[in-house]
Amino acid sequence: xxxxxxxxxxxxxxxxxxxxxxxxxxxxxxxxxxxxxxxxxxxxxxxxxxxxxxxxxxxxxxxxxxxxxxxxxxxxxxxxxxxxxxxxxxxxxxxxxxxxxxxxxxxxxxxxxxxxxxxxxxxxxxxxxxxxxxxxxxxxxxxxxxxxxxxxxxxxxxxxxxxxxxxxxxxxxxxxxxxxxxxxxxxxxxxxxxxxxxxxxxxxxxxxxxxxxxxxxxxxxxxxxxxxxxxxxxxxxxxxxxxxxxxxxxxxxxxxxxxxxxxxxxxxxxxxxxxxxxxxxxxxxxxxxxxxxxxxxxxxxxxxxxxxxxxxxxxxxx
Numbered sequence: 001x002x003x004x005x006x007x008x009x010x011x012x013x014x015x016x017x018x019x020x021x022x023x024x025x026x027x028x029x030x031x032x033x034x035x036x037x038x039x040x041x042x043x044x045x046x047x048x049x050x051x052x053x054x055x056x057x058x059x060x061x062x063x064x065x066x067x068x069x070x071x072x073x074x075x076x077x078x079x080x081x082x083x084x085x086x087x088x089x090x091x092x093x094x095x096x097x098x099x100x101x102x103x104x105x106x107x108x109x110x111x112x113x114x115x116x117x118x119x120x121x122x123x124x125x126x127x128x129x130x131x132x133x134x135x136x137x138x139x140x141x142x143x144x145x146x147x148x149x150x151x152x153x154x155x156x157x158x159x160x161x162x163x164x165x166x167x168x169x170x171x172x173x174x175x176x177x178x179x180x181x182x183x184x185x186x187x188x189x190x191x192x193x194x195x196x197x198x199x200x201x202x203x204x205x206x207x208x209x210x211x212x213x214x215x216x217x218x219x220x221x222x223x224x225x226x227x228x229x230x231x232x233x234x235x236x237x238x239x240x241x242x243x244x245x246x247x248x249x250x251x252x253x254x255x256x257x258x259x260x261x262x263x264x265x266x267x268x269x270x271x272x273x274x275x276x277x278x279x280x281x282x283x284x285x286x287x288x289x290x291x292x293x294x295x296x297x298x299x300x301x302x303x304x305x306x307x308x309x310x311x312x313x314x315x316x317x318x
Contacts, residue, residue: 003194003196003257004257006206007189007190007254008253010206010207010210011249011250011253013210013211014185014186014217014249015249016214017214017215017217017218017221018221018243019239019242019243019246020218021219021220021221021222021225022221022224022239022245023221023225023239024221024222024225028225028226028230031231033295034295035226035230036230036231036290037295037299037302038302039226039227040290040299041286041290041298041299041301041303042219042222042226042303042305043224043226043302044286044290044299044302044303044306045302045305045306045307045308045309046307047177047178047223047278047279048282048303048306049309049310050216050220050310050314051275051279053311054216054310055181055184055274055278056080056271056272059079059267059269059271059275060072060076062271063076066265075269075272076269076271079270079272079273079275080273080279082269082273083180083272083274083276083277083278083280084279085276086180086277087173087180087276087281091173094169094172094173167231167289169285170285170288171231173284173285174286175244177277178223178224178278179247179248180277181275181277182217182220182245182248183249183252183270183274184252184270184271184274185213185249185252186248186249186253186255186256187252187253187256187263188213189206189209189210189213189256190252190253190256190260191256191257191263191267192206192209193210193256193257194256194260216313217246218313220246221246223306224241225242225243228241
């Protein structure tokens with residue numbers, strides 16, 4: 001019973017630190033492309049560092065302790081491939097237009113409606129009749145080629161770097177990857193508290209594990225909320241999705257306590273599963289999106305800063 005309560009308290013702490021990181025969105029500027037590209041790069045760096053120091057390295061150690069020996073890479077590889085495949089499947093199953101998260105969707109629909117109405121009015125005016133000398137009416141042909149359809153504007157529309165739907169899909173996958181990554185961390189906290197009393201496992205060690213995971217969650221909450229704000233989401237909406245990525249940890253912690261024996265056996269696969277999901281999102285979504293507006297250097301700076309911050313936290317709190 002004490003183990004369950006401690007696990008709940010510990011994972012509530014880790015979730016709270018995630019929310020604290022997400023709250024940094026309160027001081028981030030509004031919709032700006034350079035801020036979005038930098039924050040996406042920062043998120044990618046955080047996720048790459050977390051993939052190794054928070055997930056793959058502990059997974060390899062756990063697999064070795066479970067008797068895999070030199071073959072410890074086998075369950076870790078399995079989990080990594082499954083994690084990447086999971087995100088790929090999620091990408092394929094997402095609807096073509098993802099607008100359920102955005103508070104801009106209604107505004108966009110209104111703008112599209114106004115644009116269509118304006119085009120209809122223009123065509124109506126072009127159908128105005130002119131009176132000829134003999135009293136007959138002749139009609140001017142409708143001007144079907146508005147300024148919007150000139151070759152230059154068509155070229156500009158084609159060269160638009162990323163449509164809104166693609167951007168939203170990538171942001172959704174970013175949230176999915178961070179959330180998937182938080183689940184095995186919650187499991188680890190639950191297993192840590194449930195193992196107190198076993199040889200070599202103390203309550204202080206379980207507290208230290210929860211503290212370490214919680215502090216490293218700070219940049220992860222930041223890595224979700226800031227790109228959303230820079231992409232045009234409201235501050236409240238951005239904060240909500242940022243803290244929601246850590247909401248799974250208390251649930252996972254309870255599962256870890258109740259199913260401690262089973263979770264111990266699959267924890268190495270679960271950790272590497274999360275690593276595979278994060279690496280796929282970085283390579284397939286974050287890097288292409290952040291480079292789509294020619295802010296490659298700014299994105300690279302963000303990657304390095306995010307990687308260093310997460311590496312230092314992971315190694316200092318290991």
